[in-house]
Amino acid sequence: MHVNKKLIALPLLIAIALSIAGYAYAHWYDEIKINGRVEMGSCTLAFMELEPCVEYYWKDGVRYPGEPRGKDVAHPDCWLDELVTDIHTGKSGYKKMHIEVVNAYPCYEVHCTFVVRNIGTIPLHITGMTIIDPTGYLTFRGSGTYPDPWVGIDPDGFEVINIWSINLVSEQMEPCMPEKAELDLHVKQDALECHHYYFEVTIEYEQYDP
């Protein structure tokens, strides 16, 4: 008697399929969920306030405001630029501060006082201050802090300008916290007539680091 093998296999397959289906339906199952939501803060440093730049001179080791003998020769000006608004806090400030000195001469000195503020929501840490001449004419050496100024050197190797800053490096600034800072500029003897000298100071910062 001939028995079709397919007929033998068919019930076997049905049995296996039912076993699998039975297992799947009978197998109890449950799950739980963790829903996470992360809202990021912001980290923004900006210039907020600026006092008018003042000029001064030294006589017998004493610093006096203005120019020697009451003259009004050079003229400093400073202003804030590039408005920025922190999208998290809605607070605004400026990303750039300009200092311009017109009709300068050797030994002319200018003092600028300004305020930077953390307008974000995360404490920040000032990691460095660097200075360059965006035109590439001057090169700078020095740390920029008293008593070691940034010294601007022209292509002939002459020192033409000294710049000091109040050292903000390593300062931690809490949100909303202001920090007053100063910048001094001294034109040196080797500065040339009718030349324009440029510099750009960058304040580098990052989120706070304990």
Next chain:
Amino acid sequence: MNKKIMATFAILMFALTIAGFAYAHWYDEIKINGEVQMGSLTFGFTSIVLCEDGKMDYWNNVFDYYVIKPEPKPVGEVTCELDEPYTDPHSDKRVFKKLWITITNAYPEYVAQCTYTLDNGGTIPLDVYMYCIWPVTDAGIEPLNYYWVDSDGDGVVDCMVGHNAAGEAVINIWYEPLFWGQIDPCNSVEQTVIIHIKEPALPCHTYAFELVIHASQWDP
């Protein structure tokens, strides 16, 4: 005539024999009554043990790290909340099916931790067998692609990493312990989920995810 009488007698005897057998035959029966009372399988959270934050600090290299706790400054904030209560109809034990972890004012290297208990609120041992993560794509949420990675190189995936469109790792999420196995009824296991925000996370963005922990009835 005699034959008819004899036949009648024989038939009568036969009929009486049959009737006599039916009435006289003793009879009895027994029964098995079955009743199956099913147990229940209920998996859930029952308590939040700890909800804290900190800041990741590295030394030597990125693989040697520790979390400074509490957070050195109160900048970020994390809240942990249980939701979706469910009472097992069998055991009357209440568990929660969902845990919300909300982090606000986060920043790179911020770490949030939530320690909770995984409970068996039912009457049948359960088996934790799978962990999944799903991105949340609601409006205003920065989409990330999540993958499991083997962070310690032991050949077993142990950390979920959320990547941005540029392929940078934005969030690390992992469990301590990454618990697998059985939880008996009325027993619980304490577990911590750790969320670590990484450098490529963007300011003022919102990231969201859903972690799912799967359990089935126990299998010896």
